[in-house]
Amino acid sequence: MEKNKKIFKEAEKLIKDFGSDAHNGLSEEGVKRNREKYGKNEITPSEKVPVWKQFLEHFKDPTIIILCICALVSTAIGIYQGEFPWDGIGIFIAIIIATGVGFWSEYKADKAFETLKEDNENIDVKVIRDGSLKVISTKELVVGDIIELENGDKIPADAVVLNCIDLLVDESLMTGESVPVEKGPDNTKLIGGTMVVTGSARAVVTNVGDNMEMGSILRSLADQTQEQTPLQYKLAKLAGLISVVGTVAAVLIFFALFANSVLTGNFGVLSNSVKTGTVVFLAAIAVITGVLLIKGNKKIKRIATVLGPLIAAIGLLYVAFAIGKPADAIESAKSILDFFIVAVTIIVVAVPEGLPMAVTISLALSMRKIRRDNNLVRKMLATETIGSVNVICSDKTGTLTKNQMQVREVYFNGKHFDSSNFNELTQNPMFEVIKILLAANSTANVTKDKDGNIEIVGNTTEGAMLTWLNELGVNFNTILDIRENMPVYDRLSFNADRKMMSTVTGLENSDLFNFNENKDKDSQTIKSCKVVLAKGAPERILSLCTGVSIGDKIESFEKHKDDINNKLLGLSDKAMRTIALAYKVVAEDEVLDKDSIEKDLVFAGLLGITDPVREDVPHAINVAKEAGINVIMVTGDNVNTARAIAREINLLEEDSIVMEGSEFKEKSDEEILSILKKLRVLARATPSDKERLVSLIQRTKEVVAVTGDGTNDAPALKKADVGISMGLKGTDVAKEASDIVLTDDNFGSIVKAVHWGRTLYENVQKFLQFQLTINVSALAIAFLSPILEMIFPSANFQTIPLTVLQLLWINLVMDTLAALALGLEPPRDGIMKEKPKRREESFLTKNMSFSILTTGLYFTVFILLLQAFDFMGASKLGDKGTSSVLFTTYVFMQLFNLLNSRSLKPGASIFENLTKSKSFMAIFTVIVVVQVIITQFGGAFFNTQALPLYMWGKIILVSSLTLVVGALVRWSQKLFIKN
Structure with missing residues (x-):
């Protein structure tokens, strides 16, 4: 000021x-x-919740509470019987590890978001x-x-x-x-x-x-928390469905174990009629409980989950004590408790508590990765939504171009100048007028950084003009002196609707602006005067001009109108941004109101300013096209400049449509919708045009991202599915309205954000495919094993093939470690050659469903056959040999399936980018090492024993067949599934 x-x-x-x-x-x-x-x-x-309280929050889950109670009872029974309570202590440790890892992952994700939020609030002033x-x-x-x-x-x-x-x-x-x-x-x-x-x-x-x-x-x-994203909402519904299925399966497994115990005599010697009646009773309770779980509301489901098994337990205890007369009542009660613990553990395994965490991990990672690619994510929602974008409405200046404005050609006083003869301009009397027009009618400021280098603060176009003056010998101090010594009586600021800026100033004693149409008639010279300085879009300035400065005279604008328009067209055809300059001189005592300030101006000249296209933009445009994303350039520049830039960045095709804002306003919504697919450039567009364009695109069910830097862009930024503001030249209003801030204002960074957004979506799909495969197989194995043992008593089927602690370790692998491994997967190159996801597209694809069912079936059949025929010779190793081999083989099969889950499509290799996925390899290695330790040294804790080297060879060999099965599944997808 x-x-x-x-x-x-x-x-x-x-x-x-x-x-x-x-x-x-x-x-x-x-x-x-x-x-x-x-x-x-x-x-x-506000004071945050202590870390220890955040950790305890994870123990509020009903299944975890029930499991803790069961662990307490199991521990008490073990102590009563004079044995070390391995099961009870083991369950406690497994619960703490599972909840601890989940808590740590969420804690780190929360910290990452806090850092992003802090950076976002730290703006410049x-x-x-x-x-x-x-x-x-x-x-x-x-x-x-x-x-x-x-x-x-x-x-x-x-x-x-x-x-x-x-x-x-x-x-x-x-x-x-x-x-x-x-x-x-x-x-x-x-x-x-x-x-x-x-x-x-x-x-x-x-x-x-x-x-x-x-x-x-x-x-x-x-202190505001982030709202649940659409992806999280969609997955929460899926998780709810899986939870119901898992709970019903757990109840059925509970009753199957009871029925098995009754029929095999574990509750005493019973007559066939009593056995039949008991099994029928259990089946009836099981069916009633299952129906209540599926059809009931939340309250009924909770009651049925506990009441069904409780009624069955009471009935079975009655059979055991009144009819069976078991020798040891404690053993009978412990059997019932064991069945209940297994059922609850099955619920823990089936309920996908790792699913929300997988989303959180992927969101947090993607936010960090997108940030490294110069995208500051303000709203977590944008991280996933950007991956589904169909249309990007992009600004030109600074986004598609470098935002390094340079004056290349000028037209002043009826003459044309360029970089080859700019020095001649300094000898022209009109140059003094140019200095005042550019220095005084400007809000850009000059400052120095810490190293003493000159920096322009403010509008980049104004900065280019001041820099140009400096290059012509008018140093920045002189520019500031001109501005300081000229009082500002009034100023009409630039905005996107006006497209011009005017300043009313004064000169005490100068002949510089004493040009008028009657000068050659010896008119009186004005010594002390007011001067209106104006600059802006040529079509706006020219419409307000009645005169032209030629030599030392002011001539009629109409006389030179065609020549000026030709010069303007020539500059535009060279992809230059054109700025028109004008002025008006009035008497010092003349009163100017806001309506009269900009009337009857004198045209002074044109500036041709270039802003080079960013080197990576043509490539980014091609990547966007391959990804099925339409890019529309929305700019305030004239149509010729916009068309030239569009050609340079490979945006235009043979049937592409280039439209001006005035034509856009005149057309109806239906007319615009009919050409929307081919629209590539909207020139001379206002913020209201941009907002209308976004609304029309959304009417076609497309997901649209829009860039903006001005205050008036805020409505369009808020309206878009993803609003992207400019971090370098954007206003704070625009940044507040946006979801993502481009810290380098570069269009290429938007395309990178799309890449990460798609990767996020795909990584969650990978985890879901892996998790549901284990769900299907684990539930089927636990349910079918006791039933098959009843049907085939001479076979080697186990009543409980996987113990509670083994199941909890599998759950830890499935829910937490797999979420980390697959949630941290790097972007896949081919993902940007696929079409964007539709709004209504199902998260669980046909390929995923086919893979889950077929691979899950394979795991189930293999483990059941391994029990029945003992073809690996596990029973020869000792009492715990069968349990050790069964458990370790199942875990290794899941490990190899973790590799299979890296591919969601028939043609995608499971080894693509594997060497780049350091986190995946690290977690894979950790699981292998821990599993070997558990098997070799778990003992009574995990019901395992040390296995000889040859058995490890067999386990790895048969488990690796999972890769072959995965390859066959992907080959079958090509034959049987039409997407």
Whole structure:
């Protein structure tokens, strides 16, 4: 803000109280003093739940509670019988490990999100310190700092305006009123956390951190938790279905074990009629319980889960004591408890508690990976949604191009100049006018970084103009002097609808602007005057011009209109962004209102500014096309410039449609929808055009991402499925409205985010395929084994083929370690050659279902045959030989199936990117090592014994057949499944 701009009275006293200066700001000593006195600009978050309480939260699950109770009873019985309670202690340890690993994974994911949230809240602010303009973090701001604000900025703390131009502030977050509030001498108060809608201002900070007016509101916003994403919601429903199936299966297994015990005489010697009656009784209770579990509400399901087995247990105990007369009542009760523990363990195994964790892990990882690719994810929802995007509506400047604006050609005073003869322009009398037009009608600032290098702060187009002047010998200090010495009487700020900016200033004694149509008639020279300086989109500026500066005269605009338009077309055809400059001179005492400021302008010239295309954008556009993603360039540039850039980045095809905003407005929704698939460029588009385009795309059920950098882009960013704001040149309003912030403003980073989003979706599918395969086989084995033992008593079927501790270890492998291994899988190259997922597409694909059922069936049949025929010779190894071989073989089969689960499609190799997946290999190795330790040294704890080397060879050999089965399954998918 200019030195001669009057400071509002209210601010003068505050500046003095805070030991600051309106023009030079605080000194370094003043900053330290005020930070100690008034505090830091940080919002203190609410007290978090202690870590130990977070851990205990995992024990609230009903099945875990029941398992803990069973473990206590089992431990008590073991102690009563004078034995070491291996089962009870083992269950406790398994529960702690399973819940502990899940807690740790969620804790790390929460920490990763907190880091992202902290980075997102740490925005930049322009501040005056020691007489220099600096860009600092909001956290470094202190009371007494002099800050500069402009269109789109978020006000970083409570402040009072020193002076301002056309300042409107959105205070809806505080007041709920959507209409922006005008600020000026009578209303100087600024509320931290609100947004500058238009205009510019200099202000002094009055309160920071918790002392701000919105401190409590901002604190609550900082503590907001993330909403459940659509993917998590979809998986939660699937998990609920699996839980019901698992619980019903557990109840059936419970009754099957009871029936087996009755028929095999474990509850005493019973007559055939009693055995038959007991089995019928158990079957009736089982059917009733199953129906209640499937059809009942949550309350009925909970009651049935406990009451069904309890009634059966009471009935069986009656048979045991009243009729069977067992020798040891404690042994009978312990058998019932064992059956109940097995049933509860089956529920634990079947219920996919690892599914939400797999999503959390994948989301947290993807957020971190996307961040490394210059995408700051503000909302977890966007991490998954970006992978399903069908259409990307992208800005041009800074996103498809480098945002390194350079003035390449100019047209001034009726003459054309380029880089080869710019020096001639400096000799032209009109050059002094150019200096004023570019320096005074600008809000861009010049500052120095820590190394002393010059940096432009503010609008990049204005920065290019100032840099160009500097290259022509007008150093930045001179530019600032011009601006400081010219008072600003009024200013109409640039916005996307106006497409121009005007400043009313004054010159005390200058002939520079004494051009008028009557000069050759010896008209009187104006010495002291007001000057209106204007710049903006050519079609906007030219429509307001009535004269043209030619030589030292002002001639009729109509006379030169065709020549100017031809020059404009030539610059546009070269993919240049064109800026028109104009002015108007009036008497010093003439009153200009906002309606008359920009009328009857004099055309001064055109600037041709180039912004080179980013090197990786053409490749990124091709990748997007291969991925089935339509890219639409939405730009404020004219149609010729936009078309030229579109060709350069390979966006246009033979049937592509390029449209201007005016034509877009005129067409009906139905007309636009009919050409939407072919629309590739929307030029001279306004933010309202962009918002309408997003709405029309969504009407076709497409998932749309949109980029934006301006305040007026906020509605479109919020409307889109994924809003992507620009981190370098985007306003704070745009960033607040977005889901992802591009820290490098590069379109290529968006495509990388899509890649990670698709990887996230696929990784969760991999985990689900792995988990459900174990669910199917584990439930089938546990249910069929006791039934087959009753049918074939001479065979070697086990009543409980896998013990409780063995099942819990399998559950740990399945739910936690597999979630980590598959959730951390790297992106697959081929995934970007597939079409995006449809909104209504089922998460569980036909290929996945086929693989789950066929592989699960194979596991079930193999383990049952291994029990029946003992073809591996396990029974020859000792009492626990069969249990050891059965358990270890099943775990190794699942390990090899973990490899199979890396492929979801018939043509995909399970070894693709395996060497790059370090986490997968590490977890695979950990499972192998731990399984060997459990088998060799588990003893009474895991009901295992040490196996000889040859048996390990057999186990690995037969388990590796899982890979062959997986290959056959994928081959069969090609034959039997049509996607």
